[in-house]
Amino acid sequence: DVKVTQSSRYLVKRTGEKVFLECVQDMDHENMFWYRQDPGLGLRLIYFSYDVKMKEKGDIPEGYSVSREKKERFSLILESASTNQTSMYLCASSSPSEPYEQYFGPGTRLTVT
Amino acid sequence: GQQLNQSPQSMFIQEGEDVSMNCTSSSIFNTWLWYKQDPGEGPVLLIALYKAGELTSNGRLTAQFGITRKDSFLNISASIPSDVGIYFCAGQLTGGFKTIFGAGTRLFVKA
Numbered sequence: 332d333v334k335v336t337q338s339s340r341y342l343v344k345r346t347g348e349k350v351f352l353e354c355v356q357d358m359d360h361e362n363m364f365w366y367r368q369d370p371g372l373g374l375r376l377i378y379f380s381y382d383v384k385m386k387e388k389g390d391i392p393e394g395y396s397v398s399r400e401k402k403e404r405f406s407l408i409l410e411s412a413s414t415n416q417t418s419m420y421l422c423a424s425s426s427p428s429e430p431y432e433q434y435f436g437p438g439t440r441l442t443v444t
Numbered sequence: 445g446q447q448l449n450q451s452p453q454s455m456f457i458q459e460g461e462d463v464s465m466n467c468t469s470s471s472i473f474n475t476w477l478w479y480k481q482d483p484g485e486g487p488v489l490l491i492a493l494y495k496a497g498e499l500t501s502n503g504r505l506t507a508q509f510g511i512t513r514k515d516s517f518l519n520i521s522a523s524i525p526s527d528v529g530i531y532f533c534a535g536q537l538t539g540g541f542k543t544i545f546g547a548g549t550r551l552f553v554k555a
Contacts, residue, residue: 371547374532
């Protein structure tokens with residue numbers, strides 16, 4: 332069974348803190364993704380990675396960075412958290428060939444105060 | 445950039461009723477996906493569609509890949525309270541694995 336796990340379900344951080352969100356998948360997928368989800372806006376792609384040490388910007392990369400040192404692990408980093416980064420963060424992975432169905436983790440609800 | 449228009453935004457229905465929702469786009473997609481998200485959880489894949497005109501069922505759920513490849517429909521028959529959640533459509537473009545998501549349809553089912 333496909334499994335994507337995220338390190339925390341809920342996080343509360345202060346403005347200016349450095350925040351790490353971790354995601355691990357056990358399907359040996361090459362592709363991994365970070366989205367943020369806000370009411371009325373659906374899912375917006377922050378970054379994705381198609382291989383170890385490879386990354387591509389998504390639609391809203393500003394204020395975020397990522398790290399992919401191992402195939403199974405994809406980390407999202409908020410260098411200096413701001414209140415407008417309060418959101419639900421979803422990690423996903425997908426199969427290495429078409430049809431690229433994406434499988435999601437349970438999400439991390441981040442609150443920045 | 446590419447956009448998906450998903451409608452309706454929300455639906456309030458009585459248990460036992462059938463439900464229909466749809467997604468349209470100005471872009472042609474190679475694949476359509478339908479997900480359900482329960483409160484506080486990540487989206488779970490319900491149905492994947494790979495060919496124009498394809499009709500696929502998963503229990504009480506039926507989805508269709510539009511012939512123009514620019515739209516897709518999801519129907520839920522005989523709704524039950526556990527159908528409550530947000531339903532997302534997603535389209536994948538030709539030649540790539542980038543996925544575009546609709547804004548979601550929030551379904552409320554009254555017992």
